[in-house]
Amino acid sequence: MLKSWKLKEIVLLAILSVVFAVVYLAFVHVGNLWAGLIGPIAYEWIFGIWFIVSIIAAYIIRRPGAAFLSEVLAATIEMMIGNAIGPRIILVGIIQGLGAEAAFAVTGYKRYDLWVLMLAGFGAAATSFAYTYVMGGLVALSPTYVATMFALRATSGMLIAGLGGKILSDLLLRTGALEGYALARKGRVHG
Amino acid sequence: MTFHEMNPTIKFLTVTLLMFGLAFMYNPWTPLAVFIGTLILQILFSNVNWKRWGLFMIPFLFTALGTLWTTLVFGKEAGGEVMFTLFGNDVTVENVMLASTLSLRVLAFTALSLLFTLTTDPKRFVYSLMQQGKLSPKIAYSVFVGFRFFPILKHELMQLYETHALRGVRLETRLDHIRHVPNLIIPLLAGSIRQAERIAFSMEARGFTGEPRATYEVVAITRYDFLLASLLIVLFGVSVWIGI
Amino acid sequence: MVEAEQLAFRYPDKQREVLTDITLQLTAGRTLITGASGSGKSTLFSLMNRLYPDNCDGIVTGKLHLFDRSYDTYTAGEVNRRVGTVFQDPDSQFVMQTVEEELIFTLENFAVARDEMMARVATILAELQLTDYRDRVIHDLSGGEKQQIAVACALIGKPEWLLLDEPLAHLDPETSTRFVQWLDNVAQTVNVVVIEHRPFLWGGFFDREVELVNGRINYDGPFVARPDYTFSPVKVTQGNTVLFHVPQLKRITFKLAASELTVAEGDLIAVLGRNGSGKSTWLKSLAREHQEVGLVPQSPARLFITSDVTRELAYGHNRPIEDIMNRLGLGPFRNDHPLSLSHGQKRRLAIGVMMLSNKRLIAFDEPTAGQDEISLRALYELMVERTRAGQTVLFVTHDLSFARIANTYYLMREGYLSGPYDASLWNETELLQAHGLLLEES
């Protein structure tokens, strides 16, 4: 899979993962405090934060695997810099990454419009929710409560990760720093 | 023979395996036993900084509590004798068992995680993933570059403040500095992206091709690794047995 | 090694070609590449070590062969095992954290046997007199120190070819003399291509010279030695004096002593000293302590905050910018992104930005590094104008020919600033030697 990637694309992916690993970790702590008060549902509406690197990496680099790999790397780095969820977080990353990646795969890695990005946010929300359901033992909770949780998470995934990721990347594009990557290439007229 | 010296990949796999197993145990005793057992192993075979351990543990105590009472209040209707009523929800014995299972599970997960994180050097982990786990060197070295970025990011941020000061942005108080942060985020990210690109160039210019390679740092596998892994697995087996 | 025929190259975001109709055969030996700032020298280097066009989506036409194979048949990093490169920008050519790690990384790429590595690291550091830096964090080194480490990294792999992009630009006079002598010995076994604006510093080192003008080869033939440029001192009229105070500053491996600086309005001051003596640290403290000080840092790109040259120059004031823009040779690039300029151009843009500020004291950290003579003349004129207008101009440089323009001198040594001196400084051999400005005769 990585054969056709340029080294600088992989390094960019790693840097994005590092940056967002820090952000992710910060939000874990925010969420944790909340969660102590109002239970696991506290995480749901900010859950999109934890998918954002997938969307940004895929949108900028536009290669198969970017969404998946960035999320897994971010999770791994998050673990190493001190997320006490530990190795499990990598599994979470894999699952969320697959969810986001699916959206890009379905569109043949050809389209990176807003709706595809939002779909990716939704995909990550869906797979990650399935995981929470099993590991967090949500069977124990009432179905309406579970449904509310899911609705919140999906919306958050689409807005924070999908829309937010696009806005952030477009702002970065304007600085000229993405000149050598696929996102900038798309907008350039060759002649 | 300590967890610090243990091969990180093997340690990682064992700990993950245990966590997975735990997810399928629905009685409070297994996670409790794993929690206590992990602590004992950690005391025996590693040099723990308990202050750090405690610091990492605190947020998860909150989570465990949150889980406990959510499961009690929003728990599914379950048969059995009602013990007490909480916010209008009838709480049965089964509810209580389940709630304590889930919150103890949070604690057991955390103890296992800390066993891994507090005894693993990130760099060594990546080297081991590359050497034993067949991780692509391109990714491994990109992650090293990523690690190098923590100090760089901090430095870049200070640099940005200096740049803005030189270009006439006046920030007098600490509050001014904090208020200025949103104006720095995009330049900070953009700067990091440019740095990343140049580092990639340098790697290539140094002859890095991304093929499997020899490294100076060698992370070996010894029989102690298997010994420690078996200890953890035995711990899990015993805990399951306690639960029955 | 390089065989090019009618080679042309264009950056994807630019209209014009930067290299046109290049026909060049690089053969074993020592080649000098000269040409005005922005003429495409660094770009040519990046084609020679195959970083381009792959990494910038640039457009190549014509023939380009590296070691008898077309450039596009190589995989990334492959040719670089035979061709070592030292880039122009000392700040951005490292991968790992410490000097030792960086050197080992290179050896790993070259598949050197594990038990040989440490010995090789020790040898190269000893040869370049850099042993003390072995465990230092690269990021914290001074500009010149970084450049020396970059050379060590390029050489440790024992490449067949060595590409050096202005390797002396940030070195103090003593270190650069020593470096050229050392390379003269090493280059018995390695072929060298050097980009340099001051061939004078290299004595009789080269046997061939290629000159680029606007992306075309203007001259290709035997190297002809020529004297260094000369500058004459500026006559200044000193106004009121101002006192600046720089506090003491401690770093792990370095201590900057507190210093007081009394400067006269309209004075032109040069600060000289060895690599790592603390000049940049001192300047940064000075600017941090006093709002009326404007500073162009040693890495000028740090100053940029907008996305094109015009806006960069016009930012934060409403004085006219055309004149300065043209005199610094930036007119044709008015719409370009500041960070897409050549290194010399970036530095000139940063200089322009500060020239337009109305700070009481404008300080330049190595404004001369990587500049061609025309740019230096422009810099000279602008500095003179600023002092006439009553501003004080202060600059740090390793270029002793340019330093002659100053009226007042300060010397920096191991964190201690001494001075002021006047032009009679140039006769004080011992003082000059003690500050790395003259190589002790051995």
Ligand SMILES: Nc1ncnc2c1ncn2[C@@H]1O[C@H](COP(=O)(O)OP(=O)(O)OP(=O)(O)O)[C@@H](O)[C@H]1O
């Ligand atoms: N990454 C880039 N993207 C777009 N244009 C570039 C880029 N790098 C350089 N250029 C342009 O190409 C031209 C040649 O640049 P190059 O860096 O090769 O010059 P140079 O001869 O090395 O100059 P200097 O002596 O100042 O270093 C310049 O006009 C510059 O604006």
Ligand SMILES: Nc1ncnc2c1ncn2[C@@H]1O[C@H](COP(=O)(O)OP(=O)(O)OP(=O)(O)O)[C@@H](O)[C@H]1O
């Ligand atoms: N952030 C830092 N942490 C630790 N040491 C530092 C740091 N910055 C600089 N140094 C050290 O302080 C010394 C002075 O550095 P400085 O950049 O001021 O030197 P300089 O005189 O400007 O050298 P050059 O001529 O090479 O630019 C150097 O030895 C450098 O390695």
Ligand SMILES: [Mg+2]
């Ligand atoms: Mg150049």
Ligand SMILES: [Mg+2]
């Ligand atoms: Mg300096």
